[in-house]
Amino acid sequence: THQWRGLIEEYRDRLPVTDTTPVVTLLEGGTPLVPAQLLSERTGCDVYLKVEGANPTGSFKDRGMTMAISQAKEQGAQAVICASTGNTSASAAAYAVRAGMVCAVLVPQGKIALGKMGQALVHGASILQVDGNFDDCLTLARGLSEKYPVALVNSVNPARIEGQKTASFEIVDALGDAPDIHVLPVGNAGNITAYWKGYREYAADGMATRTPRMWGFQASGSAPIVDGAPVLQPQTIATAIRIGNPASWDFALAARDESGGLIDKVTDRQILSAYRLLASREGVFVEPASAASVAGLLYAAEQGLVDPGQRIVCTVTGNGLKDPDWAVMGAPQPVVVPVDADAAAERLGLTG
Numbered sequence: 001t002h003q004w005r006g007l008i009e010e011y012r013d014r015l016p017v018t019d020t021t022p023v024v025t026l027l028e029g030g031t032p033l034v035p036a037q038l039l040s041e042r043t044g045c046d047v048y049l050k051v052e053g054a055n056p057t058g059s060f061k062d063r064g065m066t067m068a069i070s071q072a073k074e075q076g077a078q079a080v081i082c083a084s085t086g087n088t089s090a091s092a093a094a095y096a097v098r099a100g101m102v103c104a105v106l107v108p109q110g111k112i113a114l115g116k117m118g119q120a121l122v123h124g125a126s127i128l129q130v131d132g133n134f135d136d137c138l139t140l141a142r143g144l145s146e147k148y149p150v151a152l153v154n155s156v157n158p159a160r161i162e163g164q165k166t167a168s169f170e171i172v173d174a175l176g177d178a179p180d181i182h183v184l185p186v187g188n189a190g191n192i193t194a195y196w197k198g199y200r201e202y203a204a205d206g207m208a209t210r211t212p213r214m215w216g217f218q219a220s221g222s223a224p225i226v227d228g229a230p231v232l233q234p235q236t237i238a239t240a241i242r243i244g245n246p247a248s249w250d251f252a253l254a255a256r257d258e259s260g261g262l263i264d265k266v267t268d269r270q271i272l273s274a275y276r277l278l279a280s281r282e283g284v285f286v287e288p289a290s291a292a293s294v295a296g297l298l299y300a301a302e303q304g305l306v307d308p309g310q311r312i313v314c315t316v317t318g319n320g321l322k323d324p325d326w327a328v329m330g331a332p333q334p335v336v337v338p339v340d341a342d343a344a345a346e347r348l349g350l351t352g
């Protein structure tokens with residue numbers, strides 16, 4: 001069979017599973033690595049997009065969740081809990097359904113995209129809106145998992161990182177070697193940690209000849225790692241990365257320093273501009289947080305930090321359908337036409 005079997009089956013020997021681990025999967029992973037035409041032109045490099053919105057629940061979180069929920073099930077957990085800016089909760093809710101488990105999610109009040117809320121709801125999760133930000137939600141989720149019999153499935157759970165590192169394997173498998181630079185949005189910093197682990201493991205085992213430089217980008221109103229201090233009131237339109245005190249802060253710094261990379265910040269304006277460019281010029285619709293990687297690459301290129309001729313991969317982390325408000329906002333209203341070909345052609349500017 002040619003069907004992709006899900007990342008645990010595809011990379012079983014590189015993951016902490018045994019023959020008796022109950023694999024909870026929606027066949028996640030195996031996502032497209034799409035050549036980016038305009039970005040390649042603008043940078044003089046070979047730029048690719050790792051389109052993680054193509055995962056079953058529409059974000060990279062599914063990679064971590066198949067591992068975390070499988071492990072929780074193996075350990076006999078009957079319930080899982082997470083804090084989330086939306087995607088983790090959507091993924092946890094779906095995988096909990098597959099596992100026959102109860103799922104509880106803690107989200108910052110009024111600060112998550114509607115599509116993500118809808119996912120958690122339709123999958124039957126118990127949702128608590130916390131009067132606080134993501135960092136408060138994570139503190140609460142950790143506390144609950146210590147006191148009550150629920151498994152924590154945030155990226156502080158090492159199984160999450162293990163699952164997410166497989167994205168690096170896929171990229172090396174597709175390109176034949178690691179890229180020169182890998183660019184990611186950074187929120188709680190689990191994903192940059194996971195990619196770096198994956199690249200290092202593949203290189204150590206001779207599956208790649210080298211590791212890439214890791215470039216991470218935060219939103220400028222939520223950039224604790226760049227600013228060097230926790231942000232108490234993180235702000236950004238990219239709600240997925242509206243995080244003021246990343247759990248994997250030290251690991252992100254290690255990824256940056258060990259790889260000779262960088263972590264910088266981009267403004268909401270830069271994020272929205274990259275968001276529109278990806279949709280209108282590359283045909284790839286991502287959510288705003290995902291566009292932070294591309295915004296960062298373009299910003300770095302403007303600063304003269306991108307030597308031509310390199311191979312660069314940007315991870316775009318989540319599907320644009322999760323948060324379509326930004327696509328509609330400011331766009332012209334569609335015009336209404338009668339059922340008449342000539343009238344329709346006129347509005348479309350078509351000439352016979």
Ligand code: F0G
Pocket residue numbers: 059061083084085086087088089155185186187188189190191192240241287289290317318
């Ligand atoms: N992009 C998207 C679409 C995300 O949902 C997240 C994180 C990130 C980037 C950042 O990844 O946290 O590993 O550095 N979302 C988490 C959530 C926090 O709850 O869904 P990170």
